[in-house]
Amino acid sequence: MGAALFLLAPALVLWAAVVIWRCPLVTNCTIYLVVACCLGDYLWTFDAGGFTWTIDRLFTLLLAVAFLVQGKLGRAEIKPFMRLDGLIVGFTALLIVSTFAHDWRTSGEGEDSIVVHLANGYLIPLLIYGIVRNATYDQRQQRICWSILALFGLYLAVTALLEAAGLWNLVFPRYIADPEAGIHWGRARGPMLQSARLGFFLVTCAAVTWLLLTSLSSWGRMRYLLAVCFLPLSAAAMFVTYTRSVWMGAASAVLVMIGMTWRGRWRAAALYCLLVGAAVALTVKGEDLIGFQRETSAQVTRDSAYTRAAFAYVSWQMFLDRPLVGHGFGQFQNNSQYYLSDRQTSLQLEAIRGYINHNTLMNQLAELGVFGPLLFVTILSCWLTCGWRLGRSDDAPRWARRQGLLLLLTFAAYVYQLLFREVSFSPVENALLFYMAGLTVSLYSRYVPETSRPAAQPAARRQPVIHAR
DSSP: OOOHHHHHHHHHHHHHHIIIISSHHHHHHHHHHHHHSSSTTTTOOEEEETTEEEEHHHHHHHHHHHHHHHHHTTTTTTOOOHHHHHHHHHHHHHHHHHTTOTTTOOOTTOOOOHHHHHIIIIIIHHHHHHHHHHHHOOHHHHHHHHHHHHHHHHHHHHHHHHHHHHHHOOSSSSSGGGGTSSBBBOOOGGGGHHHHHHHHHHHHHHHHHHHHHHOOOOGOOOOOOOHHHHHHHHHHHHHHHHHHHHHHHHHHHHHHHHHHHOOOHHHHHHEEEEEEEHHHHHHHHHHHHOOSSSEEEEEEHHHHHHHHHHHHHHHHHHHHTTTTTTOTTTTTTHHHHGGTTTOOSOOOOOOOOOOOSSSSSHHHHHHHHHHHHHHHHHHHHHHHHHHHHTTTTEEEEEHHHHHHHHHHHHHHHHHHHOOOOOOGGSSSHHHHHHHHHHHHHHHHHSSSSGGGOOSSEEEEOOOOOOOOO
């Protein structure tokens, strides 16, 4: 490995220089999302300075340096401070204080240190958010970045179907074919080695692809033909993840897309049919959705659903003991063991011993106290408000309104990951949402300033945001 690095050093230095001086910041952050998924711990690592370094973490340092350098070159500038930024600063300060006010050197067996957990889960995504929030961004940049994500989504969909078919010789990177690497062996899990993360990216990249193709008016009917070919491929890939949160996220994204882009009777009819279909499916197949066979047995799948009640119960008891300051960021796995002998409930609490929490908000409640999830939910609500207002703004150009819609579609898939898993053990989930939020807030502050809504003027008749066929 050392000899290979020595031979590759000139090319790596040249590539780093291009990233720092020439490549636009938003494009760099888009590439980071791909790098974080494919070039992480399982590909290559080395230890230095007390930390384990990977390609994606080195790329994070390049992003920070590129932001400073390009800021000096005038390609980025600090945007005016918003009240939302104050909430983000407060939440970040709470995370840091909560981490170092407790035993930050101790973590669960087989897990990264709590400092690495903090960096992966929140600090790196917040860095991505800060960079794209203050970088220059226009329609040309949007098409480049969306093209990258669309191609990445195609790669993920093909890889997932190759996994499901057992064609391991065609799967890349090769570590995907290792049953000892990651979790969820037996389901499609992609380069993230985790089915839910793969599904979240599949839903978001499918939304990006649809919005990108429908915006290419010069392509004529070819754009719809490509969309019709890609979407079933992506839907099949989502199915073979065998993950309920992915399926629900995809269904919610479809509802948001129809609700935001269709108009009149067609929208009402489509939403009615989808809701009725969902109700019938839950009535007829509800039990099968709770317990179905995936990598092991249907009983294990059913137990996985029911253990979430045990996680919620333990998290609530931990919160009641320390409602204001919590037990410390990253401390759930260490401290939850003291609550598993509770005999006041019929829940099988011992079943969650040694496991990480399965609900991000409940985990924040136990670790950070009441102010942690309160700040986080408030930030998410502000981002959604910005996306909604940008998507329906008459002052914003069409391409900017699409970014507002994309944030809503991304959140439709993200919210189920938030409620059914702890998303802070990897940078990819929060980084993807924070990336979309940063771009949306940047465009919102540019095209939807608060002072541009005088109450004295009559409201103009609102035009449809995006037309879809």
